[in-house]
Amino acid sequence: MTAPRSLTTLADHEQVARATRPTAARRLGRVRGQPPSARAWLLVAVAGVAWSLWDAGVGRKAIVNPGGWQLVRRFWVAAVHPQFSSDFVLSTWHDTLTTIGFAVLGTVLAIMVGLVGGIAMSETGGIAKARVAAGAVSDGGAGMRIGPSGAYRAVFTKRCGGSFS
Amino acid sequence: MNILGRDPLVGILAIAIPFGAITAKVYAELIDESAGDTYRVLRVAGSGRLVSLAYGAIPNARADLVSYAFYRLECSLRSAVILGMIGAGGLGFRLSLSFQGLAYREMWTTIYALIVISALADWWGSWLRRAPNRTRMHISLFAGAVLVVASAAELRPDIGRLFSARTRALATDLVSRSWPPTAPRDGWWGLVHRAVATFQMSLLAIAIAGVLAVGVAFVAARRGTSRPRRLVAFVARGLLLLTRSIPPPVWALLVLFVVYPGPIPGALALGIYNFGILGRLCAEVVENLDPRPATALDALGAHGVSTFAYATLAQAGTRFATYSLYRWEVALRETVIVGVVGAGGLGRLLEQQRAAFNYSGMFATVLALLAASLVVDLISTAARRSLR
Numbered sequence: 001m002t003a004p005r006s007l008t009t010l011a012d013h014e015q016v017a018r019a020t021r022p023t024a025a026r027r028l029g030r031v032r033g034q035p036p037s038a039r040a041w042l043l044v045a046v047a048g049v050a051w052s053l054w055d056a057g058v059g060r061k062a063i064v065n066p067g068g069w070q071l072v073r074r075f076w077v078a079a080v081h082p083q084f085s086s087d088f089v090l091s092t093w094h095d096t097l098t099t100i101g102f103a104v105l106g107t108v109l110a111i112m113v114g115l116v117g118g119i120a121m122s123e124t125g126g127i128a129k130a131r132v133a134a135g136a137v138s139d140g141g142a143g144m145r146i147g148p149s150g151a152y153r154a155v156f157t158k159r160c161g162g163s164f165s
Numbered sequence: 166m167n168i169l170g171r172d173p174l175v176g177i178l179a180i181a182i183p184f185g186a187i188t189a190k191v192y193a194e195l196i197d198e199s200a201g202d203t204y205r206v207l208r209v210a211g212s213g214r215l216v217s218l219a220y221g222a223i224p225n226a227r228a229d230l231v232s233y234a235f236y237r238l239e240c241s242l243r244s245a246v247i248l249g250m251i252g253a254g255g256l257g258f259r260l261s262l263s264f265q266g267l268a269y270r271e272m273w274t275t276i277y278a279l280i281v282i283s284a285l286a287d288w289w290g291s292w293l294r295r296a297p298n299r300t301r302m303h304i305s306l307f308a309g310a311v312l313v314v315a316s317a318a319e320l321r322p323d324i325g326r327l328f329s330a331r332t333r334a335l336a337t338d339l340v341s342r343s344w345p346p347t348a349p350r351d352g353w354w355g356l357v358h359r360a361v362a363t364f365q366m367s368l369l370a371i372a373i374a375g376v377l378a379v380g381v382a383f384v385a386a387r388r389g390t391s392r393p394r395r396l397v398a399f400v401a402r403g404l405l406l407l408t409r410s411i412p413p414p415v416w417a418l419l420v421l422f423v424v425y426p427g428p429i430p431g432a433l434a435l436g437i438y439n440f441g442i443l444g445r446l447c448a449e450v451v452e453n454l455d456p457r458p459a460t461a462l463d464a465l466g467a468h469g470v471s472t473f474a475y476a477t478l479a480q481a482g483t484r485f486a487t488y489s490l491y492r493w494e495v496a497l498r499e500t501v502i503v504g505v506v507g508a509g510g511l512g513r514l515l516e517q518q519r520a521a522f523n524y525s526g527m528f529a530t531v532l533a534l535l536a537a538s539l540v541v542d543l544i545s546t547a548a549r550r551s552l553r
Contacts, residue, residue: 038486041548049372052365056428063429068422071267075419078269082277089274091259096278098255101316102173102245106180107238108313113185115230118192119218122200 173320176253180244184237191233199225228297231305235290242286246279246412247502257412264418272415280410287406339524346529349514356514360533363510366428366435367497367541373436374443374496375489381405381440382447382485383477402448409441417503428510431503435496443492450484451477483552490545497541501534511537 057063196218204221208214223230249257256275263271293305349355385401417434424430459476467475504512511534518526 038483038552041551045372048368052369052428052432055362055365056369056432058429063424063427065423065425068424071422072419075269075272079273079276081270082273083268083270084274088271092256092274092278095249095254095256095259095275096282097315097319099242099245099249099257100282100312101320102176102180102248102253102255103238103241104309104312104316105173105177105320105322106184106245107234107241109177109181110184110188110237110241111234113181114188114192117185117189118196119215121189121193122196122218 173253174322176245176248177320177322179248179253180241184241184244188233188237192230195226195229195233196222199223199229201225228302231302232290232294232297235286235293235305239283239286239290242283243409243412247414250412250414250502260412260415264415276411276415279412280406283410284406344528345525346532347523347525348529349518349526356529356533359511359514360537362428363497363500363504363512363534364537364540366431366500366510367493369428369432370435370439370496370500371489371493373432374439374492375485377436377440378443378447378489379485381444382451382481385444385448386451387448388452402445405441405444405448407441408437409445411438413438413499413503426509431500431509431512434503435499438499439492439496443488446488446492447481447485450481450488454480486552487549490548494538494541494545497538498534 054060200218200222203225204217207217207221212220245253245255246257246260249255249259250261252258256279260272260275260279263269263275289305293301349359351358381401381404385398385405387398413434416437417430420430420433420437424433454477458480459472462472462476500510501512501515504510504514504516511530515527515530515534518524518530
């Protein structure tokens with residue numbers, strides 16, 4: 001049995017899986033010049049947020065409607081005394097079952113698709129190998145079991161990718 | 166829904182199709198990772214690929230496969246609520262009905278029910294992840310099986326409908342009416358403009374969520390030694406649970422009370438909701454940090470602030486950024502569901518076109534959304550690569 005995983009490790013797996021979509025795989029294969037640094041990205045992010053705020057009219061026109069605060073206050077005050085009449089609690093109970101039902105059946109179907117698809121997609125020669133190598137590259141090889149060729153590719157792309165464009 | 170009618174099957178498929186695809190990718194990776202020596206020995210001994218996987222790989226990966234399934238269940242619960250708001254029934258539907266009648270007390274009963282089931286799913290998943298031993302696995306699988314049977318009995322989805330002649334005819338009709346895609350009333354440039362607004366909405370949302378989440382993550386992490394610190398952490402975790410239990414359309418409607426329509430209310434609503442999700446992921450990053458650098462700096466007599474900056478933040482910063490980028494991709498798709506209640510962008514257009522049965526227009530809008538999410542994915546992938 002493998003070691004227990006935290007939620008974040010599971011989320012990492014999802015990221016690795018997502019990062020290896022065809023577009024991402026193509027990007028990994030075609031390395032042009034050094035990637036911009038973290039600081040450059042931070043600048044880009046700040047500029048992007050400023051542009052979005054300006055476009056949305058922040059500081060240029062009225063955004064807040066002061067008349068609405070009364071309604072918001074009423075909503076939060078209601079949190080202290082929710083509706084606990086027996087009819088409503090009963091119908092809420094039924095609604096809860098419905099919601100859980102959707103979630104459970106949806107998940108089960110997703111897991112079945114996932115198992116069949118996962119087995120079909122794993123270990124299928126070239127695709128699987130490329131995927132594992134790309135995963136190791138995108139996540140620093142966090143606990144991944146990679147074959148010699150995968151490791152070679154990971155190191156190669158990481159070390160030399162920048163200078164061999 | 167237009168093809169299958171109002172059957173629970175629609176809601177189930179709406180959850181299962183997107184989640185099935187991502188689960189398949191994650192499972193393929195988990196199986197590959199655990200297909201070690203046992204698998205190879207079985208293969209060399211001449212057993213088939215499926216048999217070798219069944220005996221040599223899947224048993225190793227079982228704990229992870231089950232953990233991931235429970236993680237998906239938590240996500241499915243949130244999706245089921247949102248689907249309910251669109252009309253699939255359940256708590257989401259009740260919530261939107263109460264909101265339309267401004268019945269806040271009823272809304273809160275529903276919200277408390279939502280909080281309880283999210284907390285239960287959360288707790289179940291982490292109980293299993295903490296110690297994935299045989300007993301806990303068996304209890305969980307048994308309880309899961311009971312839930313599946315009970316859910317099927319409660320919803321009674323009509324699987325036959327999926328293959329009926331009427332379904333086929335309606336599907337063909339829908340496809341023919343969607344093609345070719347047509348521009349909205351304000352033309353193709355209008356569509357581009359809305360796509361840009363959607364992009365901006367998601368960017369602002371994730372900026373809000375990221376800043377708040379990083380701030381709260383350190384407080385919410387289960388690291389406290391003193392009683393007051395543990396209490397504060399408990400309150401912070403409660404806040405995160407509340408913000409992610411209330412679905413984004415409700416946040417959007419609340420924000421629309423005080424903010425005029427446009428991209429800002431959508432960004433605020435998605436920012437608050439994603440703060441709950443991102444805050445939880447970041448808190449777990451903080452909990453899993455290697456304590457040695459901080460201990461070493463402390464022992465060397467470093468100031469508390471420097472210890473925090475060079476030991477804690479230095480380790481956690483990259484992970485925080487990675488998760489924020491990952492949630493950004495999700496937030497772009499979520500702009501649709503806040504757009505439905507009038508928060509602007511492509512979502513609002515989609516809702517108008519849906520109400521007018523304008524399928525070819527909807528198709529064009531979906532294509533624009535696809536293009537916007539492709540742009541976000543490309544930026545996010547590039548940023549993640551340079552953060553490695």
